[in-house]
Amino acid sequence: MSEPVIALHAVKKNYQDVPVLDIARLELPAGIYWLQGENGAGKTTCMKVMAGLIPFKGEILLQGKVSSRQHPVQFRRLINYAEAEPLYPSFLTGRDLLQLYLNTKGGNPDDIRAISEKLGVHLFVNNPVSSYSSGMLKKLSLLLAFTGTPALILLDEPLITIDTRALAVLYDLIREYSAKGVSFCITSHQPLDAEELTVTGTLKVAHKNITLS
Amino acid sequence: MRTTSAILGKIFTQRFYIQNTGFFLVLFYLLFGVVNSANLLAYHKGLMLGFLGNYTFLFLVLLLWTSYALKCVGFILKTFQLQGYDFLYPTMGSIDRSARRMIWLRLHTAIYMPVLVYVAITLVVAIRQGYYTQAAIIGVINIANCIWPLRLYERKLEQPDVIFFTGNLQRWLNRHFTKPPVLFFLYELFTNFSRRIVSTKLVSAGVLWLTFLIMDRGGYFDLRGLQLGVMISVLTHMQLMVHHRAFDDTYLNFMENLPVSLFSHYMRLTGVYVITFLPEMIIIGVNAYAKTTPWGLITVFCTALSLLILFRTMLFFPKMNPEVHVRYTMLTSFIVLFMVLGHYEWPAVLLLQTASAIIFFTKYRTYEPYIESGS
Numbered sequence: 001m002s003e004p005v006i007a008l009h010a011v012k013k014n015y016q017d018v019p020v021l022d023i024a025r026l027e028l029p030a031g032i033y034w035l036q037g038e039n040g041a042g043k044t045t046c047m048k049v050m051a052g053l054i055p056f057k058g059e060i061l062l063q064g065k066v067s068s069r070q071h072p073v074q075f076r077r078l079i080n081y082a083e084a085e086p087l088y089p090s091f092l093t094g095r096d097l098l099q100l101y102l103n104t105k106g107g108n109p110d111d112i113r114a115i116s117e118k119l120g121v122h123l124f125v126n127n128p129v130s131s132y133s134s135g136m137l138k139k140l141s142l143l144l145a146f147t148g149t150p151a152l153i154l155l156d157e158p159l160i161t162i163d164t165r166a167l168a169v170l171y172d173l174i175r176e177y178s179a180k181g182v183s184f185c186i187t188s189h190q191p192l193d194a195e196e197l198t199v200t201g202t203l204k205v206a207h208k209n210i211t212l213s
Numbered sequence: 214m215r216t217t218s219a220i221l222g223k224i225f226t227q228r229f230y231i232q233n234t235g236f237f238l239v240l241f242y243l244l245f246g247v248v249n250s251a252n253l254l255a256y257h258k259g260l261m262l263g264f265l266g267n268y269t270f271l272f273l274v275l276l277l278w279t280s281y282a283l284k285c286v287g288f289i290l291k292t293f294q295l296q297g298y299d300f301l302y303p304t305m306g307s308i309d310r311s312a313r314r315m316i317w318l319r320l321h322t323a324i325y326m327p328v329l330v331y332v333a334i335t336l337v338v339a340i341r342q343g344y345y346t347q348a349a350i351i352g353v354i355n356i357a358n359c360i361w362p363l364r365l366y367e368r369k370l371e372q373p374d375v376i377f378f379t380g381n382l383q384r385w386l387n388r389h390f391t392k393p394p395v396l397f398f399l400y401e402l403f404t405n406f407s408r409r410i411v412s413t414k415l416v417s418a419g420v421l422w423l424t425f426l427i428m429d430r431g432g433y434f435d436l437r438g439l440q441l442g443v444m445i446s447v448l449t450h451m452q453l454m455v456h457h458r459a460f461d462d463t464y465l466n467f468m469e470n471l472p473v474s475l476f477s478h479y480m481r482l483t484g485v486y487v488i489t490f491l492p493e494m495i496i497i498g499v500n501a502y503a504k505t506t507p508w509g510l511i512t513v514f515c516t517a518l519s520l521l522i523l524f525r526t527m528l529f530f531p532k533m534n535p536e537v538h539v540r541y542t543m544l545t546s547f548i549v550l551f552m553v554l555g556h557y558e559w560p561a562v563l564l565l566q567t568a569s570a571i572i573f574f575t576k577y578r579t580y581e582p583y584i585e586s587g588s
Contacts, residue, residue, distance in 0.1 A: 016584065053469045055579040072578065077472035089397055089464040090294070091404045099391040104471040126387045130294065131373055148472075 003064045005030045005152050005183040006050065006079075008210075011058035013042075013049055020045050021056070022208040028185075031200025032178055033212075035187040041205040043187045044084060047154045050185070051081035063151055077105060082145035084157035084187070086137050090130035094121060094140045097129075098147070105148025115146055118169045135161045142170060152183045159188050171196040217308070218319060224301075226323040229288050237327070261335050265344040275354050278328045282358040285324045287407070289362070290369055294405075306370050317363045325359060394468065395484040401460050402453070413453055417446045417493055425500045434504040436513065439497070440553045443513055444546055446493055447520045451542060453489070454521075455535050458528040462582045479573050486521040493517070512558050519565035520549065526569045529576035531583035 004027035013021040020042050037043045049056045052068060052075060060068040062078045088097060098116070102109055116122045119139045129137060138161045145153050158170060174184055174197060185203070186192065192199060204211050230237070248256040264270040292298055305313060322329065332355050339348035392400060402410040424442025428434050494514055501510060524542050527533055533541070545565075552561040 051470045053466055055581055073472045073474050075472075076470055079470070081470050083467070086467070087464060088467065089401055089460075091400045092392060092397070093387045095387065096392045100394065101471070104473055126384065128387070144467075 002029050004028055004061075005063060007061045007064070008050075009059045009061070011049060011056055011060065013045055013054070013056045015045075019208055021049065021210075023058075023210055026210050026212065028183070028203075028212065029200070030181060030183045032174065032184045032197060033186065033201050033203050034192055034199050035185055035203045035205065035210075037187075037205030042208065043205050044156055046205055046210060047081060047156050047185070047187065050152075051079055051154055052076050053081065077148060078151040079154065080105070080145045080148065080150040080152075081154040082141045082156060082158060084160070085134075086141035088129045088137075091128055093128050094125035094132075097140065097144060098125065101144045101147040105150075107148040112143065112147055115169075115173065116143055118173075119143055119166050135163060135166075138162050139166055142166075146173060146177070150182060152185065153177070155184060155186045157187055157189070159190050159192075218316060221305075221316060221320060222323065224298075225289060225292060225320045228292070229285070229324045232288075240327075257334075258338060261338045262342065265335070265339050265342065265347045268347075271347060271350070275351070278332070278355065279358055281328055282325060282362065285321060286362045286365060288324065289320065289366060293369055293373065302370060302373055314363055314367075317366045318359065321362050321366075322359055328358075329355065395481050395488065397465065398457050398460055398485050399488060401464075402456075406456065409452065409456065413449055414492055417449045418496060420446045420449060421493060421496050421500075434501070436505055436509050437553050437556075439501060439505075440513055440516055440558070441550065443493070443497065443517045444520065444550060444553075447490075447517050447524070448542065448546065450489070450521060451524070451535075451539065454525045454528060455538065457485070457525060475574055475577055478577060479570070482525060482573070483518075483522055486518060486525065490514075490517060490521060512562075515562045516549070516553070516558055516565075519562045519569070520546070523565045523569040523572075526572040526576070529572055529580045531581060 006028050008023050008026040010025075011021060011023040012019065035043055035046070045054070048054045050060060052072065060075075062068075062075060066074050066078055068075050098112065102112065113122070116125065119142065121136075121139050121143050124132065124136055125140075129140070132140065138158075142155070142158060142162070145155060159167065162170065171193065174186075178184060202213050204213065244257075245253060264274045293301055305316075308316065332351060335351060336348050339345070339351065399410075421442055424439060424445075428438055494517075497513060498510060501513075523545065524538075527538060527541055549561045549565070552558070552564075
């Protein structure tokens with residue numbers, strides 16, 4: 001079995017005194033994963049924990065060597081996250097955010113420019129995000145998730161609010177990046193199109209735990 | 214059925230007067246409460262004759278009225294950006310242009326009315342007393358103050374993303390200038406909470422002005438006296454710090470996924486407060502450079518910045534609500550005050566910096582907003 005792209009060890013997450021996640025061990029080899037769970041099961045919390053957005057107990061290892069505790073910067077370089085309902089300061093433009101992500105995450109700006117044009121983000125990238133519709137915000141958030149050189153991209157409900165053309169582009173991107181060795185973890189209440197994507201495994205979030213099937 | 218004007222009046226005019234009740238109460242007190250009622254008419258007539266008879270005074274009054282017009286314009290433009298008011302674009306955008314201009318004019322004059330009433334009385338006094346040129350100037354400026362905002366309202370409807378008055382400049386800036394993270398919070402304040410930052414800075418500048426005035430009147434200059442004033446000036450920034458935390462919690466969560474070192478995050482936080490306190494540092498520098506050494510000024514700046522940074526880092530304790538925060542900041546200020554009085558400024562700076570760094574580096578990655586559980 002190949003080295004897991006991500007491994008969770010004794011990961012626990014509480015909101016105040018309420019336990020939300022309690023994952024003793026979970027290791028995922030490279031691939032595309034569909035993260036499922038009912039509303040409130042903890043899918044988004046799980047993704048935020050993996051992305052280093054919220055504190056948690058335990059440890060997460062990327063590619064078997066990059067620890068969320070010991071290498072926080074390197075860890076964040078290898079994992080990207082697109083929120084289900086992205087929220088940014090109203091005065092920032094898409095360009096401001098893109099520049100910030102490119103400056104910190106790195107990666108090839110030309111690749112990102114190409115994705116931006118495919119998704120149609122270049123048309124509104126100079127406008128403040130306060131003028132964006134939810135679909136435009138979603139496209140920007142998805143574009144940001146492809147910056148840098150990630151080993152794992154977490155997409156929280158990527159299928160909602162974007163138009164069909166952008167959806168086709170997104171499927172293409174996932175296939176293209178997956179072929180390059182990037183893994184994906186995708187939450188969606190809608191089934192992922194089997195003709196578009198071959199899912200490596202399904203993750204189920206229930207009873208504060210995640211199981212791989 | 215209610216007319217469009219009545220509904221828009223409720224959205225704009227009523228909200229304006231309700232939101233500015235405090236402002237109008239203070240204004241009412243200043244205009245009508247500070248003078249004996251028997252002398253009220255004479256007082257106002259004297260005031261009017263005062264600015265009608267002096268062009269410098271008249272210029273200041275016109276500036277004041279135009280500032281109020283700007284406040285009105287800011288209110289209407291900001292309403293369009295509020296959550297839940299998006300419906301104004303399609304509804305007002307569907308009204309015939311000439312009818313819409315009349316609506317804009319009615320809405321704007323309704324909130325500019327306090328000035329117009331005072332102007333009308335002033336014009337009567339001016340004409341009766343033979344101040345025709347001044348009356349013409351006042352009339353022209355106030356008509357202009359009622360007309361130029363209409364163009365901005367129209368532009369807002371056409372270009373919803375324009376925040377500043379000068380849309381072209383903003384678009385140019387957006388294309389050519391990338392906002393660095395250190396300026397995010399200041400952008401937030403200036404674009405969405407301008408009143409908060411302006412009032413804080415005015416109070417803070419007032420404290421410093423009073424500090425220098427007291428020392429001038431006493432005919433002495435003591436660095437410790439200045440530091441006391443600076444500490445009070447720092448304390449006026451408390452609400453900005455709480456706001457800063459709320460802003461970070463709400464909007465900058467995405468930054469946690471960026472591969473940025475803790476040290477860079479700390480430098481960003483420090484930078485925010487260095488820039489925020491820059492106007493005060495300029496005021497202090499201009500007023501004190503001839504009275505103390507450069508080293509003395511550096512001591513004052515370092516004390517102020519160390520206090521600001523520590524007070525902000527204290528908010529990385531999730532349960533530190535504004536009330537508890539005030540207690541700790543007051544306690545810290547007293548300790549620092551006694552150290553300053555005993556000429557232990559640099560040990561105080563060192564202690565403050567050490568405490569800030571320890572809190573930040575231990576708390577930043579584990580910080581999570583605390584949600585009060587309902588009883």
